[in-house]
Amino acid sequence: DIQMTQSPSSLSASVGDRVTITCQASQDISNYLNWYQQKPGKAPKLLIYDASNLETGVPSRFSGSGSGTDFTFTISSLQPEDIATYYCQQYDNLYTFGQGTKLEIK
């Protein structure tokens, strides 16, 4: 099984801040990594696929990078509507989600 370790588990930031979340895979997964945003009571929404590709319609303040075992998700300028929990997901071997990062406004 491939384990995905996300950090931090929670994060408090101010509007306009640059926010970074990391995701580490337990083995090399190339770029087979996606990022999702989940708001309370809603299903997750795809933001980034293949580690760095922005899904159509997603604001450009969201970005992703990395390959192998280490990945980063960044919001360049935090907006109030970005308050949510973010998950990474690998698909190199079936699927595994990270444990999530809950983002709050300071």
Next chain:
Amino acid sequence: QVQLQESGPGLVKPSQTLSLTCTVSGGSISSGSYYWSWIRQPAGKGLEWIGRIYTSGSTNYNPSLKSRVTISVDTSKNQFSLKLSSVTAADTAVYYCARVSLDTAMVFDYWGQGTLVTVSS
């Protein structure tokens, strides 16, 4: 626009079998470009992938749940289903069905709204 809708009992007794159905509309479940998956989320916790099925009926399951899970497909009804046996309180969660695109990075691109299943006597 593709839509997925979960249905099934919201309350299941311990040791019994949880059964849910996902009805797909706006597209054919027989399309060869997708897997159809189940994911669950206990209250306040993260997402756990349960398993997937292809239109051919081929399945893959999360190793941690494999002994208790069965996913099946009914192409005539455009539905796929989940059965989870011998449930305990730990299986209490919101259960989502979702489509997995084979064309784009194995993304979960469409999700149902989720249905809460509580395991309790």
